[in-house]
Amino acid sequence: MSAVAAAQGVRSQARRETLWRLLRSPTFLVGTLIVGFWIFCAFYGSKLAPYDPLVQYDNDITVPPGSTSVDDRHVHFLFGTDQLGRDVLSRVLTGATDTLRIAPAATLVGIVGGTVLGLLMGYFRGWLDDVLGRAIDAFLALPLLIVAITALTGLGHSNRTLVLVIGFAFSLTVSRTVRAAVLAERDLDYIQAAQLRGERAPYILFVEILPNIMGPIIVEATVRLGYAIFTVAALTFLGFGVQPPSPDWSLQVADNFTLLVQGDFAWTVLPPALAIASLVVGVNLIADGLQETLDR
Amino acid sequence: MLRFLLRRLALALVTLVLMSVLVFALTAVIPTDVARNVLGNLASPAEVATLRHHLGLDQPVYLQYWAWVKKLAHGDLGTSLASQEPVGNLLFPAMKNSLKLAAMAFVIVVPLSILGGTLAALRRGRLLDRFITVTGLSLTAMPEFVTSIVLIVTFGIWKHWLPISATTPDDYSFRTLLTYLLLPSLALVAVLFGYIARITRAGVIEALEADYTRTARLKGVRGRTVLVRHVLRNALLPTIAVVATQTGYLIGGLVVIEVMFNYDGIGKHIKEAAYNNDITLLQGGVLIVGVVYLTATLIADLLYSLLNPRIRQGGAS
Numbered sequence: 352m353s354a355v356a357a358a359q360g361v362r363s364q365a366r367r368e369t370l371w372r373l374l375r376s377p378t379f380l381v382g383t384l385i386v387g388f389w390i391f392c393a394f395y396g397s398k399l400a401p402y403d404p405l406v407q408y409d410n411d412i413t414v415p416p417g418s419t420s421v422d423d424r425h426v427h428f429l430f431g432t433d434q435l436g437r438d439v440l441s442r443v444l445t446g447a448t449d450t451l452r453i454a455p456a457a458t459l460v461g462i463v464g465g466t467v468l469g470l471l472m473g474y475f476r477g478w479l480d481d482v483l484g485r486a487i488d489a490f491l492a493l494p495l496l497i498v499a500i501t502a503l504t505g506l507g508h509s510n511r512t513l514v515l516v517i518g519f520a521f522s523l524t525v526s527r528t529v530r531a532a533v534l535a536e537r538d539l540d541y542i543q544a545a546q547l548r549g550e551r552a553p554y555i556l557f558v559e560i561l562p563n564i565m566g567p568i569i570v571e572a573t574v575r576l577g578y579a580i581f582t583v584a585a586l587t588f589l590g591f592g593v594q595p596p597s598p599d600w601s602l603q604v605a606d607n608f609t610l611l612v613q614g615d616f617a618w619t620v621l622p623p624a625l626a627i628a629s630l631v632v633g634v635n636l637i638a639d640g641l642q643e644t645l646d647r
Numbered sequence: 648m649l650r651f652l653l654r655r656l657a658l659a660l661v662t663l664v665l666m667s668v669l670v671f672a673l674t675a676v677i678p679t680d681v682a683r684n685v686l687g688n689l690a691s692p693a694e695v696a697t698l699r700h701h702l703g704l705d706q707p708v709y710l711q712y713w714a715w716v717k718k719l720a721h722g723d724l725g726t727s728l729a730s731q732e733p734v735g736n737l738l739f740p741a742m743k744n745s746l747k748l749a750a751m752a753f754v755i756v757v758p759l760s761i762l763g764g765t766l767a768a769l770r771r772g773r774l775l776d777r778f779i780t781v782t783g784l785s786l787t788a789m790p791e792f793v794t795s796i797v798l799i800v801t802f803g804i805w806k807h808w809l810p811i812s813a814t815t816p817d818d819y820s821f822r823t824l825l826t827y828l829l830l831p832s833l834a835l836v837a838v839l840f841g842y843i844a845r846i847t848r849a850g851v852i853e854a855l856e857a858d859y860t861r862t863a864r865l866k867g868v869r870g871r872t873v874l875v876r877h878v879l880r881n882a883l884l885p886t887i888a889v890v891a892t893q894t895g896y897l898i899g900g901l902v903v904i905e906v907m908f909n910y911d912g913i914g915k916h917i918k919e920a921a922y923n924n925d926i927t928l929l930q931g932g933v934l935i936v937g938v939v940y941l942t943a944t945l946i947a948d949l950l951y952s953l954l955n956p957r958i959r960q961g962g963a964s
Contacts (some may be wrong), residue, residue: 462689472865492944494899497917504921573683577788584790585903591919604792608799608907611811617800624796631793631869632785639784 372644379640383635389626391449392444400441402426404598408436413610416618431618433607442598443622447630449593450600453513454579462572465525470556472526473533480530485522495520496585503591504581513592517582521575528571532564537582567643573638577631584627599628655948659941666937667719671712674930683689715930725927729920738913742935745901745912748813751820751828752835752897755811757890760840761883764847765874768882771852779913780848783841795834802830832906838900839893846889857881858897884954891947898936923932 373379392399410421411432416439420426430439473482490498499516506512536542537560545555586592587601595602598621607619699705703714718725724734760783767779786794803811813831854860855878863873903913909915913932920928 455658485661486665489662489669492662492666493669493933493939494902494940495895496899496902497933497936498673499920500902500918501670501929504924504929505673581790583790585792588790588792588903589906590922601790601792604796608792608796611799611804611884615804620796621800627793628785628789628797629789631788635784635788 369644373640376640376644379644382633382636382638382640386637389447389630389633390451391547393447396445398468400438400444401429402438402441404441405436405596406437408432408438410434410436413619414618432624433603433619434610434616435606437598437604439618439622440602441627443600446598446603446623446626448599449510449597450580450583450587451632453510453517453583453593456514457517457521457579457583458572458576460514461521461575462568464518464522465571466529466561466564466568468522469529470533470560473530474537474552474556474560480511483526487526489575490520491525493521495582499582499586500591503586508591508594510593513583513586521579525568525571528567529564532567533560536560536563550639553573558602570638570642570645573634573641577634577638579629580627580634590602600624600645651952652949654877656947659945663742663938663941666941667716667934668931670711670937671715674926675708675711675935690853719934724931726833727920727925728926729923729925729928734928738916738931738935739811741911741913741916742939744910745905745914747824747900748828748832748901748904748910748912749835749894749897751825752832752839753890755832756836756839756843760843761847761886763840764844764880764886765851765882767844767848768851768855776848780843783844785841786837787839787841789837791834791838792907794837795831795904798830798837803886811908813905813908830906831910834904834907835897835900836887839897843890843895847882847886850885851878854878854882884951887954888947888951891943891950894940894943898939 367572368548379382397404408420408422411428413434413436413632414428414432416429418428418431420428428438428440430443430597433439468483472483498520502516503512506516542555542559545559550559583592584601587599588605590605593599593602595606604620609617610616624639627638657836696705703711706714715725720734724738726732727737730737763779763783767776770776772915776943799811802809809830810827813827819827860873862878863877864870868877898914901912902918904910905912905915906918913935917929917932919925921931
């Protein structure tokens with residue numbers, strides 16, 4: 352067996368061991384279970400939901416959980432209805448779709464952009480690194496939410512601009528992590544060997560360095576995914592993210608939380624809020640499990 | 648020390664200039680005809696053109712930026728397009744309100760998370776540590792309005808302990824103010840706790856394993872004295888830096904919390920400015936937030952160096 356093949360064998364075995372350790376990590380498993388449930392709902396939620404999440408039962412406005420419709424005694428609102436007379440349970444089951452489309456897409460944009468940027472900055476250093484580094488510092492000095500609000504006001508509200516704005520902001524944060532990882536690699540012998548062989552920079556960046564810094568990038572991706580959900584939710588709550596009539600959870604909270612001033616209408620906002628909470632916790636458990644396993 | 652200070656100041660200034668360009672560029676892309684917005688649909692094209700000229704909107708962007716910066720240098724943030732009031736008159740009182748809320752949150756969260764982080768470090772790997780770490784992590788990742796909803800429903804509606812809106816009645820005492828601000832500041836505390844506690848925990852663990860701690864123990868210093876004089880004194884240094892870097896995050900969180908609790912702070916103004924395409928108000932608001940963040944970072948840097956003799960005496964930095 353040649354040395355290269357042997358090295359590859361060792362590598363794939365190491366990968367299998369990592370996977371095995373992951374599958375035995377309880378935090379990772381619980382996280383996957385929760386997130387898996389909501390991904391399933393994002394695809395098939397409309398089939399699970401008892402009623403159409405957009406239909407307004409005009410004679411059943413804000414009825415409490417367990418009520419039966421005034422118009423149709425076969426219609427039961429297990430979680431009650433909101434202030435437009437829509438079934439809360441159906442809306443919770445279908446409310447993950449937009450967030451679970453936008454957040455991963457934004458994360459992907461951020462990871463790809465940030466990896467390229469970080470590789471370039473870390474490998475070439477010099478004025479490129481200085482100038483970009485300063486600009487990134489200035490940008491990150493502004494809270495992401497406020498930058499996003501401003502940018503979305505300018506670019507218009509659509510799911511695509513949401514992905515691009517969040518993705519762009521993330522790419523700056525990710526570039527810092529990647530740059531730091533590249534700095535640790537660039538002076539190692541294998542890079543020098545490649546340079547002496549006369550390899551070109553793109554080859555060194557993407558074939559030599561990139562595979563060796565995949566660990567931190569994967570961890571960063573899961574952490575970013577959590578933040579992406581966080582950001583999409585906050586923006587939607589403020590009216591700059593997912594737009595009505597989507598049954599999105601944050602939109603549901605935004606539509607109904609003013610009711611709380613009038614009295615106990617907790618059932619209109621608590622279920623979607625807890626749904627967001629469970630999704631966020633799930634993603635973080637996955638991130639935690641990955642970090643624990645990959646750091647070892 | 649002085650060189651260090653000047654260097655930091657210069658860096659902050661560069662960041663500030665870059666930030667002002669950024670804020671201007673961000674708001675310049677907003678595709679609204681400001682003059683048409685102000686005058687309404689009934690105004691004639693000639694009137695709109697006159698106002699455009701008057702506002703300097705017919706000039707190239709870089710000249711507009713320069714005019715904006717020149718006015719800023721005189722402390723003039725411009726006039727709000729929506730309410731026709733000076734932006735400063737709207738934003739400075741709001742900023743004061745936001746700072747009240749933020750101060751209250753800080754007063755609660757700093758001792759709480761330092762205590763939490765220290766306890767977690769002392770019980771490292773045990774149940775209490777897992778509990779504090781996991782709770783903190785989950786709370787930090789939670790959108791503020793989710794935490795707020797849970798707080799409002801639990802303490803404001805099921806138990807009628809606290810008011811669910813942060814807008815105080817007109818003639819309020821300091822105590823009333825505190826009760827009105829408690830729920831929203833708890834929502835902020837929830838977001839910040841995990842992060843600060845995690846840094847404290849890491850710092851304490853490092854200090855516990857350091858040689859000087861072992862030396863102190865071996866020469867017979869009492870446990871509590873070791874903890875306070877040797878461990879905490881070294882561990883809290885990075886914590887201070889982190890607390891300050893959280894300010895930007897804190898203000899981002901304020902937007903959501905102020906909207907949720909209907910509180911007249913800067914975050915709510917920024918949100919409404921964006922909603923109404925009120926560009927001057929938006930520019931002013933974002934800029935103020937940026938300046939507050941930079942100032943806080945600068946203060947943190949200074950505090951850090953004052954507390955750290957290695958930097959204070961100009962050694963390794």
